Amino acid sequence: MGLERLRAQEIETNSTEKEVIDENEERIAKMSSRDCRCDEPTRELQSNEDEVESSAEEAYAAWMVKHPSALIAFDRMMSIAKEKMVVVFLDYDGTLSPIVDDPDRAFMSDSMRSAVNKVAQYFPTCIISGRRRDKVYEFVKLTNVYYVGSHGMDIMAPLKPVDEIDSTLHEQAIKEKGNEGVLFQPAEEYLPMIEEVYSELKEKTKEIQGVLIENNKFCISVHFRRVDEEDWSLLENQVMDTMKNYPALLITRGRKVIEIRPSIKWDKGRALEYLLETLGFGNNDKTLPLYIGDDRTDEDAFKILQRRGQGYPIIVSSVPKDTEASYSLRDPSEVMSFLLHLFRWKKDSS
Numbered sequence: 274m275g276l277e278r279l280r281a282q283e284i285e286t287n288s289t290e291k292e293v294i295d296e297n298e299e300r301i302a303k304m305s306s307r308d309c310r311c312d313e314p315t316r317e318l319q320s321n322e323d324e325v326e327s328s329a330e331e332a333y334a335a336w337m338v339k340h341p342s343a344l345i346a347f348d349r350m351m352s353i354a355k356e357k358m359v360v361v362f363l364d365y366d367g368t369l370s371p372i373v374d375d376p377d378r379a380f381m382s383d384s385m386r387s388a389v390n391k392v393a394q395y396f397p398t399c400i401i402s403g404r405r406r407d408k409v410y411e412f413v414k415l416t417n418v419y420y421v422g423s424h425g426m427d428i429m430a431p432l433k434p435v436d437e438i439d440s441t442l443h444e445q446a447i448k449e450k451g452n453e454g455v456l457f458q459p460a461e462e463y464l465p466m467i468e469e470v471y472s473e474l475k476e477k478t479k480e481i482q483g484v485l486i487e488n489n490k491f492c493i494s495v496h497f498r499r500v501d502e503e504d505w506s507l508l509e510n511q512v513m514d515t516m517k518n519y520p521a522l523l524i525t526r527g528r529k530v531i532e533i534r535p536s537i538k539w540d541k542g543r544a545l546e547y548l549l550e551t552l553g554f555g556n557n558d559k560t561l562p563l564y565i566g567d568d569r570t571d572e573d574a575f576k577i578l579q580r581r582g583q584g585y586p587i588i589v590s591s592v593p594k595d596t597e598a599s600y601s602l603r604d605p606s607e608v609m610s611f612l613l614h615l616f617r618w619k620k621d622s623s
């Protein structure tokens with residue numbers, strides 16, 4: 274690729290970043306002014322549609338009182354981070370990439386990739402997903418982040434704990450290990466069983482249009498986003514019927530997806546705890562973990578941070594939701610803004 278084209282691409286990425294940040298800041302400003310208007314007694318009459326939208330926004334604004342925007346609260350959040358090492362944990366689907374009908378096409382944008390790359394230059398960064406670890410790497414394609422797949426059951430981490438506040442150590446750990454460090458796979462013995470269930474489910478549900486069964490190595494995802502609503506109960510019955518023979522596996526539900534995984538006491542929260550300890554980030558005085566995620570499975574990680582009284586759990590949601598998270602971001606574009614804020618905060622202070 275020529276130098277000019279590279280420069281042009283960088284200018285384009287930077288201007289996209291600026292557009293996203295401007296757009297998010299404009300929206301936040303609008304939201305604040307709408308909050309003010311709600312208190313005015315002489316509010317104009319609105320059409321039904323406007324009222325529905327307005328009440329949804331009001332409900333969201335009320336929810337945000339308990340879970341403030343991490344963009345608005347950024348300076349306050351980071352005021353305790355100056356002497357600490359910030360460690361960034363990110364979910365993938367719905368956090369770094371939009372939720373799409375075909376999970377094989379949940380690509381992240383180039384500008385999001387650039388934002389994650391920038392953050393990873395300054396802070397240890399780990400992507401924790403329900404998907405196969407190698408699949409997440411295929412989407413993200415960055416060599417300076419750690420990858421954890423299968424809801425925390427497939428962990429790649431460097432050999433030595435990184436025990437000091439020195440980001441160069443983190444860089445070294447990754448380079449030396451070529452991004453394939455020590456693996457921790459607490460559910461290894463379940464691999465043959467998962468393979469068996471995967472084949473059985475594929476066979477059993479092959480008549481149902483639109484079903485997509487994803488083999489995530491240590492767990493299976495049955496996606497029904499593209500299945501006709503009238504076939505949902507048929508699919509559910511087929512899955513439950515198959516699973517009767519596998520009491521060692523657990524069934525959970527996510528966004529238009531049924532997840533099947535080993536019934537061991539291991540989840541994204543345990544994986545987060547394992548990583549904090551293994552990487553030497555367990556000390557509350559020295560490190561500040563941030564965990565950003567949108568799904569029910571991320572709640573396990575939010576709970577761990579709350580229990581440890583360490584760091585900030587941040588939920589990605591555009592609707593009010595029951596959550597253990599302390600802060601919120603509305604959608605992946607706000608996640609990107611937050612990551613860029615974080616990068617600039619560090620860049621300006623170093």
Ligand SMILES: [Mg+2]
Nearest residue numbers: 364366367568
């Ligand atoms: Mg997600």
